Amino acid sequence: MTRPLGDRIRVQFERQILSGDLPPGARLPTEQEIMARFGCSRMTVSKALSALATAGLIERRKRAGTFVARPRVHSMVLEVPDLAPLIAARGQTYAFRLDRSEELAVREGHLAGRPARHLVGVHFADRQGIAVEDRLVSLAAVPDIARADLAREAPGTWLLRHVPWTEADTRITAVGAAPQEASLLGLSPGDPCLCVERRTWRGRDPITFVRQVFRGDSYELVAHFGPGAS
Amino acid sequence: MTRPLGDRIRVQFERQILSGDLPPGARLPTEQEIMARFGCSRMTVSKALSALATAGLIERRKRAGTFVARPRVHSMVLEVPDLAPLIAARGQTYAFRLDRSEELAVREGHLAGRPARHLVGVHFADRQGIAVEDRLVSLAAVPDIARADLAREAPGTWLLRHVPWTEADTRITAVGAAPQEASLLGLSPGDPCLCVERRTWRGRDPITFVRQVFRGDSYELVAHFGPGAS
DNA sequence: AATTCAATTATGTCTATACATTAAATGGTA
DNA sequence: TACCATTTAATGTATAGACATAATTGAATT
Structure with missing residues (x-):
């Protein structure tokens, strides 16, 4: 005791x-x-x-x-939730669909100079588009990505389960929806969206770069600071 | 060595x-x-x-x-810097001005049911409006706020120096600029802005609630996760 | 076969002591 | 007064040993 x-x-x-x-x-x-x-x-x-x-x-x-200590810059803990359970918790059905407009939207690209798989898709909540996702996945670091069934599971979820990362940088900005994004999310071009860009590494090897554009009216990020351990 | x-x-x-x-x-x-x-x-x-x-x-x-450990990382550290040094680091001159349009914009309000000072002002970088700030400061928790010279120093900076807080909740969203905000920031109504709302406490006493609306094109938040110490 | 119980092994905490390191305080000297 | 070397009081790191605690393993019992 x-x-x-x-x-x-x-x-x-x-x-x-x-x-x-x-x-x-x-x-x-x-x-x-x-x-x-x-x-x-x-x-x-x-x-x-x-x-x-x-x-x-x-x-x-x-x-x-x-x-x-005199408190200087305040750093707080930012929750970066997986979208699927978050939307399920709101009582909506979650879905992710690769954008098929450009031959499945699985193309080649480059991440830090190395070959990478390029994926574009949309996150849905009850058929409503919530976010557009544009992702590069390093083929060197994640060769298995070729065999993954990404029609069902969002690439982010799949990656989190298969390739744990050790380091990540996230950049959060507000942007106006580009015409293509607007049409995918059911918005007008220029409508405010939350843009989250994240790079992740395992050690020194880059794993993935992702840019997610969320509808401003249906998504928010929450951070908390407080006495963590007790 | x-x-x-x-x-x-x-x-x-x-x-x-x-x-x-x-x-x-x-x-x-x-x-x-x-x-x-x-x-x-x-x-x-x-x-x-x-x-x-x-x-x-x-x-x-x-x-x-x-x-x-298997990194099950849903949370990362979000840096919440003070605006003044941030803007100074970009080589611009920082200023904060209380909005004088409404009798100095220092009015009374309520925070969690208790009397609070209500402050409205704008953060500037090189005369360009960067953010609109709307803040409530509890008079019970921070009686000294009445004597503070808030014409010069931003309330957030003053508070950070005088009343260190122990707990904070932050909510980050993307919003379209309201007409008043747009005119203060030199934007058109509806232009994308990053909205940061934060509540802070010291122990159980609420200190302040602030809503800051940043120009989407000139402000971003950065979060990092990684092995901190080396 | 299933269950219980005890032995084992690894981490968790603590003590008492030693010496290293550093920067504030002291005091002497020019 | 100004400067510089010395002292000294605090933290920093490490040791070797002791006992505590928890979970796995394996043996004994049902």
């Missing part, structure tokens, strides 16, 4: 910092004082403080002591 | 995992084997592995061993 001592120490300071009891810049007790207060060894205190330091809540300076 | 031993151990496995040398699900050597290989004590190995575990790269199971 009782949590590890190190955790208790960490949580105590976490609370004091988040409540504002210990304001930014405030000095924490020295490790000696803390180990005396909790009746434990210094390693235990040090590990607890190290955890807070890597979490960015405190800053440790030799000889000077340990201080509550 | 030589890095701490624990770091070397951590970096070695980091590389093997990110390169795919150790694929997801693979088992790492036991702590005993690692300490034998590096000629160090078990605590050192354990600390290195703990760091990798909190970073989410590996998963440790008692009795079974340590395994490379």
Whole structure:
């Protein structure tokens, strides 16, 4: 039942910092004082403080002591949900269809100078087009993509299941719907859309680049910041 | 010059995992084997592995061993920078101006049922309007807001410096510029804009609610996921 | 064959100690 | 006063050992 001592120490300071009891810049007790207060060894205190330091809540300076960090740029956690379950949760039926207007829209392309498969398709919720997707998948990194049944499963979902990535960059902008996108989504050209561009890597090898254009009136991204672990 | 031993151990496995040398699900050597290989004590190995575990790269199971985690990554880190330094970095001059059209645009409002100050203003880069901001600041949580010189400093910047928050929810959508917003930003009504709505709390007390509408053609959000520390 | 129970093995936490590292504080000297 | 070397108080890293905890394995029992 009782949590590890190190955790208790960490949580105590976490609370004091988040409540504002210990304001930014405030000095924490020295490790000696803390180990005396909790009746434990210094390693235990040090590990607890190290955890807070890597979490960015405190800053440790030799000889000077340990201080509550001053919040700088705020980074928050952005949820990047898979579309299918998201739409299902809204009580709608999800579908993905490759755009067949250009011979199945499976063509060749290039990703970071290497050959890649080029896929264009549309995400649907109850027959309503929700997003247009334009994707490049590296053939070197993902040879299996040739055998995947992409008529049924969205390429993103398939990739997530088959080729876990380790690094990703995402760029979020607002754009006006291009004429082709507008017709696929049932909009007028120029209507506001949320554009999400993402590159993913596994180690140093590029996996995929995708540009998704969402109807502005039916999609939103949600980010949260808060004391994650407790 | 030589890095701490624990770091070397951590970096070695980091590389093997990110390169795919150790694929997801693979088992790492036991702590005993690692300490034998590096000629160090078990605590050192354990600390290195703990760091990798909190970073989410590996998963440790008692009795079974340590395994490379399967990246089930639906969330990434979104940087929410302060506008002023961002624009300065682009070589432009930043300014914030309260909208004076409605008696300084400082009025009363309500935030979560409590009295709040209501501020409307525009962010500028080189005299060009970049974003319209509509903000409520709780008077109970931030009484000092009454004395703040908000003509010069943007309320967001002021708040960040004076009232660090501990929790925030952000909602990102694409909208068409409303007529008033369009005229403030030099756009036509309906032009695509990125809308960021954020609520922040300190503990349980609501601090502020802000709705920012950015010109779609000159602002973007960037999110990143990856092995943070190296 | 199914179930229960105990042994084993790996990680999880903690102690007490040692020495290294760094930057603030001190004090002497020009 | 200004400068520079020295001291020193704090964190940083590491060790070797101890016991705790949990899950798998395998043996004993039903």
